[in-house]
Amino acid sequence: MLKRINAFCRVALLAVLGFSAIAQAVVLRDDRQVEVTITQPPQRIVSLLPSLTETVCALGQCQKLVGVDRYSNWPESLAKLPRMGGGIDPNIESVVAVKPDLVLMATSARGAERFAALGLTVLALEPRSHADVQRVMRIVAQALDVPVQESDRVWRHIDAAVNAAAQSIPSQAKGQRVYFEVSRAPYGASESSFIGETLQRLGARNILPASLGPFPKINPEFVVRAQPDIIMVGDSNFADMATRPGWQNMQAMRTQRVCHFKSEESDVLVRAGPRMAEAARLMAKCLTEKAEAHKAKGAP
């Protein structure tokens, strides 16, 4: 009974005290369709998804991060932060130990319910497209009490840089047909994926139509039949590409029009976050160089 009275008093006190705070409280709907209430601007943030970590930093709030997942590696200032597992195996204990007032994580990650049960505020977001990058940036800005104008300014900056990358490509390098391999299974990036959207804005054509879904698992034969002009792939997958049956005779393989990206470059390319302009520049460089190499070879 005493406990109940105690609890009631606490609630009443909170209600009275809370009125002023509630006026400023932000209610956000995250990608799980859960309404998240943030009463005060968070000062201690844990991010468990690299693109969200990068979004926080792009908004100039990097110093508020107190922990990140093991895959977050940009910007370099994060190197000294404690690592708290990954998306599928977040280390619950070490997250709670740093007393965060906001946990950012992917909707596909595990442990969101557990964090919520332990009294942490969880915002689950999953950027998957160009539009998502802007939307997620706005939500994170609202959560961190950064003015929306600021997030829009950062977004315009990124958007303009993507356009600039597109304009840097000479017209004869446009319209090339590209196959972007995401993983060795092989999974490719189609027109409807984040990577596909960037390629489209760079004026390249994708051999994988949007109807296949964003990252379809394809038959290797499909690529041979489609004869892409350029292949883009991470270093780790490039190694055995020529040994796949029939691939060494592909036009792009024979003329070495394959861009293989280093692993840190691959990170930039596949993350739907604020570094998408850098990704666009990497792809633009690839498209331009390979088109010129082709011309130089074909000219004599």
Add this chain to the structure above:
Amino acid sequence: MTYQGARCSARVVALGLLMLCALGIALGSAVGSTGIESWFSALHDDTAWQIVWDIRLPRSVGACAAGALLGLAGALAQGLFRNPLADPYLLGSASGASLGVAVALALFGGNPFAAEFLVRLGLTGAAFVGAVLAVLLTLVLARGVQHTLRLLLAGVIVGVVFGAVASLITLMRPDVLQGMQGFLLGSTSFIGWNACVLMLGVLLVCLVLAFALSRVLDALSLGESTALSLGLPLVPMRVALVCVLALATGTAVAQTGLVAFVGLAAPHLVRSVVKTQHNWIVLLSALMGGVLLLAADLLARLLLSPQEMPVGVLTAVLGGGYLLWLMYRSQTSRAAP
């Protein structure tokens, strides 16, 4: 499989295992990303208290309970099928649970209504539903429990088909791949008090039922026809045992994912130290399973601290290693008596 030198009394072993459980849970509250200092500062520091009381303790108790459920299910499966290779996942519950998780994960990205519904049900709910459906399908395909061989085959078929469908979903939706992998590896790190209470409750029910029904396992160990001639109501008792098996496995799998080998190894380890009737074997297997998973969970937290290893990997190494050693020892002692 028979072992030599099994002379301990069942009560002594039970007591020993219980003490090991208690010791493990105590240790479990002191080991983690920060170490034992959380334990001392827990009284005046809220976060340290939360870490010890809300994270480490439920996790350790939960690991013990999940291991006990698997050990119990393993003992029941090996008794029911009179096969030392039987394990709790035999009736297709593992693949059923993975299919449930795959479907849930695939729908998470889909329409908002499904997502909202599934958030409420949770991955654990989906896994449990999947596991129960798979066992039911196995029972339907085997047309009851009368024929052990048919039941075994139906279980294998359901397991393979459900597993294939789960793989197909993962292949079609690669964003599901990560979540699936986490589930397949098995993990004790997401267990809270609610899950603990649920598992302990189910464990209690299953233990009482299994203990009461264990006579049929003793009878079955003498052969099917002998069991029939003893006048036991074989069919209803078997159905009840299969239900207990499915309930125990489904509950454990839903909370911890696929933890390998505990269910297979625990009954063998018990039989290597005691020779007794099935009621004791069932009870001791549950305790042994609890100790096994608890030990694996402790090591998983300790070995790479402050990082963690997937506990399923460790159970296979621990249980498998010990079983191998037992087999080797019993072989050599038989060769040179």
